[in-house]
Amino acid sequence: xxxxxxxxxxxxxxxxxxxxxxxxxxxxxxxxVGKLGGVFRITxxxxxxxxxxxxxxxxxxxxxxxxxxxxLAIRGYRPVCEIQFDGFVxxxxxxxxxxxxKMHYRSQGKVRLPIVIRIPYGGGIGAVEHxxxxxxxxxxxxxxxKVVTCxxxxxxxxxxxxxxxxxxxxxxxxxxxxxxxxxxxDTSAPASSAYPLHAxxxxxxxxxxxxxxxxxxxxxxxxxxxxxxxxxRDLEVIDLRTLSPLDLTPVYESVRRTGRCVVVHEAPQTxxxxxxxxxxxxxxCFYSLESPVLRVTGFDIPxxxxxxxxxxxxxxxxxxxxVDRSFGW
Amino acid sequence: xxxxxTASRTRSTRSRAAASSxxxxxxxxxPDGKRIDxxxxxxxxxxxxxxxxxEYRGLYRDMVVxxxxxxxxxxxxxxxxxxxxxxxxxxxxxxxxxxRALRPQDMAFPxxxxxxxxxxxxxxxxxxxxxxxGVDQGGWDPNEFKFQMYxxxxxxxxLHATGYxxxxxxxxxxxxxxxxxxxxxxxxxxxxxxxxxxxxxxxxVYNAPIVFFCQNNQYAISEPIExxxxxxxxxxxxxxxxxxxxxxxxxxxxxxxVTRAALDQARxxxxxxxxxxxxxxxxxxxxxxxxTRYRLANELEEWQAKDPITRLGTYLREQKLVDxxxxxxxxxxxxAAAQHLRERVLTLPDPDPVSMFDxxxxxxxxxxxxxxxxxxxYAASFEGSAH
Ligand SMILES: Cc1ncc(C[n+]2csc(CCOP(=O)(O)OP(=O)(O)O)c2C)c(N)n1
Ligand SMILES: [Mg+2]
Numbered sequence: 001x002x003x004x005x006x007x008x009x010x011x012x013x014x015x016x017x018x019x020x021x022x023x024x025x026x027x028x029x030x031x032x033v034g035k036l037g038g039v040f041r042i043t044x045x046x047x048x049x050x051x052x053x054x055x056x057x058x059x060x061x062x063x064x065x066x067x068x069x070x071x072l073a074i075r076g077y078r079p080v081c082e083i084q085f086d087g088f089v090x091x092x093x094x095x096x097x098x099x100x101x102k103m104h105y106r107s108q109g110k111v112r113l114p115i116v117i118r119i120p121y122g123g124g125i126g127a128v129e130h131x132x133x134x135x136x137x138x139x140x141x142x143x144x145x146k147v148v149t150c151x152x153x154x155x156x157x158x159x160x161x162x163x164x165x166x167x168x169x170x171x172x173x174x175x176x177x178x179x180x181x182x183x184x185x186d187t188s189a190p191a192s193s194a195y196p197l198h199a200x201x202x203x204x205x206x207x208x209x210x211x212x213x214x215x216x217x218x219x220x221x222x223x224x225x226x227x228x229x230x231x232x233r234d235l236e237v238i239d240l241r242t243l244s245p246l247d248l249t250p251v252y253e254s255v256r257r258t259g260r261c262v263v264v265h266e267a268p269q270t271x272x273x274x275x276x277x278x279x280x281x282x283x284x285c286f287y288s289l290e291s292p293v294l295r296v297t298g299f300d301i302p303x304x305x306x307x308x309x310x311x312x313x314x315x316x317x318x319x320x321x322x323v324d325r326s327f328g329w
Numbered sequence: 330x331x332x333x334x335t336a337s338r339t340r341s342t343r344s345r346a347a348a349s350s351x352x353x354x355x356x357x358x359x360p361d362g363k364r365i366d367x368x369x370x371x372x373x374x375x376x377x378x379x380x381x382x383x384e385y386r387g388l389y390r391d392m393v394v395x396x397x398x399x400x401x402x403x404x405x406x407x408x409x410x411x412x413x414x415x416x417x418x419x420x421x422x423x424x425x426x427x428x429r430a431l432r433p434q435d436m437a438f439p440x441x442x443x444x445x446x447x448x449x450x451x452x453x454x455x456x457x458x459x460x461x462x463g464v465d466q467g468g469w470d471p472n473e474f475k476f477q478m479y480x481x482x483x484x485x486x487x488l489h490a491t492g493y494x495x496x497x498x499x500x501x502x503x504x505x506x507x508x509x510x511x512x513x514x515x516x517x518x519x520x521x522x523x524x525x526x527x528x529x530x531x532x533x534v535y536n537a538p539i540v541f542f543c544q545n546n547q548y549a550i551s552e553p554i555e556x557x558x559x560x561x562x563x564x565x566x567x568x569x570x571x572x573x574x575x576x577x578x579x580x581x582x583x584x585x586x587v588t589r590a591a592l593d594q595a596r597x598x599x600x601x602x603x604x605x606x607x608x609x610x611x612x613x614x615x616x617x618x619x620x621t622r623y624r625l626a627n628e629l630e631e632w633q634a635k636d637p638i639t640r641l642g643t644y645l646r647e648q649k650l651v652d653x654x655x656x657x658x659x660x661x662x663x664x665a666a667a668q669h670l671r672e673r674v675l676t677l678p679d680p681d682p683v684s685m686f687d688x689x690x691x692x693x694x695x696x697x698x699x700x701x702x703x704x705x706x707y708a709a710s711f712e713g714s715a716h
Contacts, residue, residue: 059518059556060519060522060549063523087481088483091482299685300694300697301689301700302689305460305465307679318707
């Protein structure tokens with residue numbers, strides 16, 4: 001047993017390290033990932049231990065990072081690309097959406113691109129513009145990409161390794177404002193003990209309503225569930241973990257019991273993850289629903305200035321307000 | 330054998346470039362404050378400046394003030410009053426020199442570090458602090474001051490600048506003294522971006538009246554210039570079909586002279602120029618950065634010996650253009666400006682949350698309006714409560 005109390009960031013570092021140890025084909029590439037260890041220090045120490053050939057400080061160009069990762073993958077490597085912040089993934093958007101996503105399909109399965117694109121995402125850190133965005137819908141909407149996000153150090157540790165081991169191209173979204181939050185991770189446990197990559201999980205069992213969240217919003221949902229206890233409401237919280245493919249079986253199972261569903265995400269509302277979930281839950285659980293599926297999301301505006309981001313981001317109060325509305329329907 | 334010869338020539342060029350610590354560049358004021366009468370670039374163009382005593386003093390004052398304001402902003406960040414700050418320390422000459430070289434009709438497209446250029450354009454230095462404090466996303470009117478919004482996404486503004494310059498061509502505003510020109514600022518790291526390279530292609534093909542002003546401060550966050558290029562950056566211009574000039578970016582006189590000439594060439598229809606202002610980022614990348622992780626202290630010491638402000642101060646002193654009182658007065662002026670800045674930053678109001686729904690579209694949107702309305706009602710439900 002080697003259970004350690006790790007921050008989510010440190011758990012990611014350890015997951016990457018383990019993946020690099022396990023497979024010499026794994027490469028890390030991105031801006032400032034070498035000596036600096038990345039602006040969030042997620043690759044801290046990796047260049048020192050694995051060398052500049054495997055931990056590559058790239059020129060400053062995101063399209064270049066992902067585009068060359070494609071070539072390296074074709075050549076048999078397993079590149080893990082770091083995009084420095086969510087708002088800087090767009091120069092690579094063409095390579096991701098038009099190239100990464102389609103090569104397996106176009107080649108009728110002859111070309112595999114085992115690429116992981118890590119993106120710190122979401123707000124809540126008081127940053128300037130382009131540093132707080134939630135671009136997941138763009139990627140979820142693109143067939144050929146898989147999209148996952150972790151919410152705990154334990155998941156951070158295992159999901160990085162699983163994503164790197166997968167032959168699917170994976171957008172790996174890291175909830176940057178949770179980088180410093182801690183949790184227990186047993187780093188000596190066998191990989192076979194890890195929860196599957198593309199599976200949702202009940203983060204808190206409950207009976208009265210179902211909260212669906214992922215990434216940075218899981219903590220908000222859990223806090224809301226704790227607060228709701230005071231009102232005598234027992235909320236179930238589901239951590240989606242995988243956004244493409246969605247694994248909604250636990251959600252359906254939950255909503256059939258509770259009859260109420262609230263989806264929480266930071267990304268704007270329109271055509272967001274919540275819209276898809278609401279549609280599917282409505283279809284699957286129609287006769288169990290006591291009220292419509294409600295969404296608590298960012299607004300349909302550009303991410304605002306940091307001093308008002310607290311008002312923009314779903315918080316405990318907004319989640320509880322939605323729960324109230326669900327009960328008051 | 331021809332092939333081998335070419336390869337070895339390339340290699341030797343590279344090692345020569347790497348070996349010379351003082352790359353060839355236009356310089357009019359040496360690090361120890363000695364004036365060089367005139368200097369030529371590799372195209373044979375000769376540069377000099379013909380400033381009045383007052384103008385020399387003015388450039389010195391500008392640099393001292395922008396450095397002092399910058400230090401104040403950094404201190405404000407340390408005290409939690411700003412979210413982050415990107416310091417210009419070390420780049421004052423490149424920014425003041427190029428900023429003062431602009432004519433009133435010229436348009437500038439900055440990055441996030443051009444506080445010195447902003448100052449030269451007459452914009453209240455409080456303006457960028459709103460962005461870094463997180464109360465707005467850049468508060469000045471870009472058209473009024475002919476200085477566009479700060480751009481954080483690396484390199485994006487170079488294409489905007491190119492398009493603007495193409496518009497000048499279309500409007501027939503080149504040729505003659507009232508001709509207009511554009512200056513696009515970016516860093517050494519930015520030169521790797523596709524956008525920047527595309528802006529080179531566009532401006533070359535359309536002979537756009539633009540000056541690309543690249544401040545090579547030797548780093549893109551932690552990555553040294555070697556991660557972006559194996560040739561001196563200014564030489565890239567040749568391949569795109571326009572002039573490339575390296576200037577001593579810590580020399581305000583040369584930065585002024587080269588920029589002024591390039592802008593005037595652009596406005597008279599002679600197309601783009603890439604200026605590589607060779608300089609050094611003396612501070613951290615931003616207040617979030619820790620440069621001790623990737624660079625050695627002796628490098629900073631080397632560059633401190635080339636400080637842009639000290640060398641002009643030495644020149645002013647040795648030429649007896651000033652007495653000692655001048656320096657005291659300038660320092661006091663700078664201090665007062667910083668104090669004034671501080672007082673106003675502390676009173677910058679937080680925005681009204683509901684204002685985040687404003688200005689999403691020129692014609693508005695019923696969906697945004699509906700969300701604004703819901704938000705207002707929701708916020709009102711807390712009024713009077715302890716929340
Ligand atoms: C498209 C994009 N990618 C990454 C970043 C993060 N980033 C901010 S500044 C910077 C380095 C810029 O270096 P350089 O162009 O040399 O300008 P300097 O900061 O040195 O003035 C990086 C990578 C960004 N802002 N935009
Ligand atoms: Mg730089």
